[in-house]
Amino acid sequence: MITDARPLAPEFVPSDVVHRDAEVNTLSANLRPIIRGEQPNPSLLVGPSGTGKTCIARYTVDKLREEALDVETPYVNCWEDYSPYRTLYRILDELTRAVDIHRTSTPQDELVERLREYDEAPVVVILDEVDQLEDKDLLYDLFRVTGLSMVLIANREEALYGELEDRLQSRLQTASSIRFDPYPTQELVNILTDRARWSLREDAYEESQLRRIAESAAGDARVAIMTLREAARYCRREGLTQLTSTAVDHALPEAKAEIRQKNVERLTEDQQALYEIVQEAGEIRPAALYEAYQNRVDDPKTDRTVRNYLEKMERYNLICARGENRGRTYVDAQTEH
DNA sequence: CCTCCACTGGAAGATCGGGAAG
DNA sequence: CTTCCCGATCTTCCAGTGGAGG
Structure with a gap:
């Protein structure tokens, strides 16, 4: 029943986006000075997960590249590349393919210096999950x-601003969020309908099933699309030709478990x-946790x-820290409500 | 009110591993 | 080969916080 799995992948960027016209237009307008050879102010995209921030950033930047041919648009997910060094490395890697930069033994200052020297084209860096960056001083260097101009993406604005020093705060004042x-x-x-049309056989789904998925996703497009993917996979495994309610029921917890499993696998022993x-x-409680760990x-x-x-x-x-100081307990995020 | 103490999280320094330079 | 230098990781030390109990 799956004809093309790509539109169901988490990183898929559609060639046309729906329901985010205003956001796309604002971001495009922010970046427009580049076409005139000027440097735009940074843009800050804020909102909960699954609301299209990453997708819209990539989409808009791709459009910009169609208009102004020589723009480089490196993308960094600060969740994965959380140290300043790795973030810099990733940017340079996408810009110059970083042939002669070796993973260690090239000091961070030199990476910044190389970025400064890069003058082949204007650069728009997308820093995704920027609130996960552990040393925000890097932003100041950038x-x-x-x-070089920046599109910053964060879940919560306060989480970002709270940690910033004054000099960075004042810089970010000029950012349009x-x-x-x-x-x-x-x-x-509607989003699910598009994805289903691109990736599933036409007679394999009904709108009522997509609606069930949409309702359970609580506004989160990523969860919704992953659920659709899991449901389609379930059907394939079971040899079904139609998306059934049973498949959808199976898919929701599985989609959530998959996100969780990915995160657990990244942890050390x-x-x-x-x-x-x-x-x-x-x-x-902390003391009991440490004792059990030992x-x-x-x-x-x-x-x-x-x-x-x-x-x-x-x-x-994966976990939540509840309370402060003496009252602190750690809670499994899955059972936490 | 005050003191105790479980807990947090910043700062500084030690150690490790890997690549470069000699 | 050794030595040096880097980031990453872990440890050591410690000031600060706020609830419990005199």
Whole structure:
């Protein structure tokens, strides 16, 4: 029943976007100075996950490239490349293919210097999940590179601004921020209809099934599309030719589990042990957690290191830290409501 | 009110691994 | 080969926070 799986992939950018005209237009207008050879102010796309920020950023930047031929548009996901060094490396890698940059032994300052020297074309960097960047000073360096402009993407504006120093804050004042809200159900249905039309056999789905998916996705397009994909896979496994209600029911928890599983796999052995303990306990106090951890692994790290792990796992949305100081407990994000 | 103490998280320094330079 | 230098990771140290209990 699947004719083309690509439109169901998380990173797919459609050649035409729906329901985000205003956002696209604002972002296009922000970037327009590039065509005249001027440097645009940074743009800041803010909103919860699955509201189309990444998609619209990539889409708009691609359009810009069609109009102004020599624009480079490197994309960095700061969740994956969270250290300043890796972010810089990724940008340069996309710009120059980084042939002679070796993973270590090239100091960070030199990477910045190379970015400054790059003058072949104006550069628009998309920094996705920029609130996950652990050292925001890098933004300041990037702001000062002439010929480089930025599209910043963050879940919550406060999370970003809260950590910034004054000099960065004042720089970001000039940024125009574009707010993304969760999709209403009908818009999700339309998005799903497009994806289904591009990727599934025509007679394989009905709008009522897509609507069920849209309703359960709570405004999150990523969850909706992943659910559709899981449902289609389920049908293929079971040899069904039609998207059924059973398939949709199966798909929703599976889509969520898949997102979770991806995050767990990225953890180290120690971190996975911690995650298991929290998962088994449901809710656990710090001292008990550390004690259980010491018993579980052969060569336990110090408690301070464990706190760094927990912070990281919280950013991955695997666990939640509830309360402060003495009242702190760690909760499995899955059972947390 | 005050003191205790479990807990947090910043800062600085040690150590590791890998590539470059000598 | 050794030495040097880098980022990444982990440890050590510690000031700060706020709830519990005198």
